[in-house]
Amino acid sequence: MLTSILHRVSGSAMAFVGLPVLLWWLGSLAGGPEAYATFQAVAGSVPGMIVLVGVSWAFFNHMSSGIRHFVLDLGAGYELNTNKTWSLGANTIGVILTAAFWAAIVLL
Amino acid sequence: MGNGTSLGRVRGLGSAHHGAGHWMLQRFTAIGNLLLLGFLVISFVLLPNFAYDTLIGWIANPVVATALSLIMVNTFWHARIGLQVVAEDYFSTAANKFVALVLMNVAVFGGSAFGLISVARIAFGVA
Numbered sequence: 717m718l719t720s721i722l723h724r725v726s727g728s729a730m731a732f733v734g735l736p737v738l739l740w741w742l743g744s745l746a747g748g749p750e751a752y753a754t755f756q757a758v759a760g761s762v763p764g765m766i767v768l769v770g771v772s773w774a775f776f777n778h779m780s781s782g783i784r785h786f787v788l789d790l791g792a793g794y795e796l797n798t799n800k801t802w803s804l805g806a807n808t809i810g811v812i813l814t815a816a817f818w819a820a821i822v823l824l
Numbered sequence: 825m826g827n828g829t830s831l832g833r834v835r836g837l838g839s840a841h842h843g844a845g846h847w848m849l850q851r852f853t854a855i856g857n858l859l860l861l862g863f864l865v866i867s868f869v870l871l872p873n874f875a876y877d878t879l880i881g882w883i884a885n886p887v888v889a890t891a892l893s894l895i896m897v898n899t900f901w902h903a904r905i906g907l908q909v910v911a912e913d914y915f916s917t918a919a920n921k922f923v924a925l926v927l928m929n930v931a932v933f934g935g936s937a938f939g940l941i942s943v944a945r946i947a948f949g950v951a
Contacts, residue, residue: 728910731903738899739939742892745879746942746950752876775861782854789851820869 719803723781726774734771777810853902860895889947896939904932
């Protein structure tokens with residue numbers, strides 16, 4: 717049940733926060749250097765970084781539980797133990813991918 | 825088809841024959857998002873920095889501009905279908921549900937168009 721709720725929460729979070737941030741990012745780039753500098757200042761602040769990390773978690777969580785949905789759509793993975801494993805696994809993978817993404821951003 | 829109960833009015837009509845369309849579109853757009861946002865996430869990792877000139881040069885590349893344009897259509901489409909499911913679950917009154925769906929349509933079409941225009945401005949060198 718947690719996985720289902722988190723799928724909905726992360727999807728809604730991207731719709732209400734992720735897409736507006738994506739639009740602001742692109743719109744500020746289209747607006748010119750000054751507009752982009754404003755975006756960078758806000759996105760690079762502590763609250764801004766919290767939002768960006770949150771959006772990236774929403775993406776990776778939604779992606780991994782979404783892939784789980786594809787497997788379930790095929791009619792596989794409904795055995796109780798398997799289902800429980802991948803239900804928790806999808807959420808864990810979402811967190812691991814979020815951490816890996818930011819590590820790669822910082823290090824690469 | 826009678827004029828009696830709700831059930832009586834629809835009994836015997838059979839399936840509407842478009843019930844699965846919504847469900848299938850959610851999957852098709854999900855596959856698109858997996859590819860397109862996979863491209864975006866990997867690009868974010870591989871970009872040398874997030875400076876203005878770097879990003880403008882990157883978006884001006886036709887392949888990148890195409891991917892970003894598709895993202896502007898595909899993510900908003902997927903979000904629209906997903907939010908409709910959420911709205912249908914939480915708005916029990918028909919009127920409220922209708923208003924929520926209208927506002928949602930305005931938001932996603934507006935957002936999508938703004939994103940496409942922004943990408944186009946950069947890709948065509950206006951920005």
